[in-house]
Each structure stands twice: as structure tokens, then as C-alpha cells.
Amino acid sequence: MEPAPSLAPVAALLGTWRGEGAGSYPTIEDFTYTDEVVFTDVGKPFLHYVQRSWSADGSPMHTETGYLRIPGAGTAELILAQPMGQTELAEGTVVAEADSLVLEFQARVANSATAKQVDATRRRYELTGDRLVTTFAMAAVGQPMTHHLHSDMRRV
Template sequence: MTLHPGLEVVSGLIGTWRGDGHGEYPTIESFDYVEEVTFTDVGKPFLHYAQMTWSPSGAPMHTETGYLRIINGTGVEFVLAQPTGQTELSEGPLESKTDGFTCELRSQVHNSGSAKHVEATLRHIELAGGVLTTSFAMAAAGVPMTHHLASQMHSIS
């Protein structure tokens, strides 16, 4: 299958990535986790995304799925669904670099009636030197936008 030309700038993401992360938020105790993300080329102008986290002891923690869309080589849209009752439409600029890219995505969040209320999220994604680094902040539970998660992953396939 030929990669859609619009995805060239993020082609280094294709495959599965795994690494360690750390979480914190004013309303919870800090925690460590293992994260795995997979970006799959489906022959269209977007990548399918699947994410899972689990505790260091192996207990499942979080999962989400969606699509990463590149807009004119300079913008990103990340469309996500989460089993906690939120959907996110995150958008932001894409900066291409010699060994990868960086982007910062601000979201619109929609919450189901039974979900904890999340007002907004902010995601930073960087691919550089074969390392995928992510950070995630959110405004939720009456707390303004605050850092929540950070991970560093390496390709495993």
C-alpha cells in the first residue's frame, strides 16, 4: 500500500510504540504507567490510532482510539473517542523537523451524561531521534488547565 502523500511528515509514527509514563493531577495521587500506541496506515489521508495504558504491575488503566489527520502539511486534527465518556477534537499546528515533527493540540471535548466533566485538553506530541514523547494537560473536576500525563516511547515494530 502506498502512503498518502499528505502523511509524509508523520510517516515515522507508523507502527507500535511503547514506553513508560508518569501521571499526576491535583485531585489524585501520582502514578506511573506503561503506554503503548499504534499508528496504522490505512491507505487514506489519515492514520488510525489506538492507545492503551496499564500499571507497572500489568493492570489495565486507560484506552482510546481515533484518527490523526494532517492538514496541508502544516496542521493536525486528532479525533479521539474514550470509554470514559469523552470525545475530543484536537487541532493545532504541525512543525516538521529534520528527524520528525512536533505539534501542540488544543481540544474541544464532549462529555456523555454519565462522564466526569472534562472542559478541555492540551496534547503535545513530538517525534525526534526515534523517540515519541507525549504530554497531556486537562481542565477537569473544577481544576483549570493543569499537567496530567507525560510519556516517552520507542518503536517496537
């Protein structure tokens, strides 16, 4: 089944991506992780998105899930649930060219009463051939917008 027409610009993301990542933030120790992202077509005008990560010893680290929508030409939305008590409403742009795809988002964040405070996030996904590179920054726990994550994945 073909994805919905609105998803044509991001159809190249469909499938499973896996690779290595590294993270930092001014308030924590640097770390590395294995990252996996899966985009699935469910037959509706959005892709389901799930991310999982593991430490070097195989222990689960972060996971998040949500939906990728392409509401209009050149625009993209990623609606995300975070297990640490946040939801992210990430809005931005999609630029699809012959051999590359770039998605950039800035998110408003809602925090539960018990969550560590995350005020805003920025995400970038760059697909070139079978390589997907992600970066993530956040304004959180009193820090201004600062880099937290970078991962470099291949299609599996």
C-alpha cells in the first residue's frame, strides 16, 4: 500500500534506522548510546515514530514515541510523548531534494507536575542515502537552548 499522498516528501524515512549516538548537557556527565528509530506507515496521513536507545551494556535508555505529519507543502509536525512526563508539539519544515531530506523542528513542551522542567526543544533529522543523522537540543532545568544529543544511523 502506498503512503498517503501528503507523506510523499518523507516516505524515504519509512523503516528502521540504527546507529551510535553521544550526548551531553551542562548539568550531567557525557554519555554514549545505541540509537534506533522506526517510522511506520499505518495507512493514515501520518507516520508512526518510535525511538529507543541503549547503553553500551545493553541497558535501556531513553525512548519516545509519536506521529509525523506533513500538514502542508514544506511543513512538518512531530507530536511526541516522553516517558519522563513531557509532551512535545514540534513544528517545523521539511526540505526534500533529490538525494537528501532535512526535517527541522522547534517544540513547545508541556511538563507534568513531577517532570524535570523542559521549556523548549529543537530537533534536526538529515537523511542522505541510507544515513540518518539526528541532533537534539533543549532548554531545560534552568539552562538555555543547549545541545543534548547527536546520533548517526544507517538503514537496517
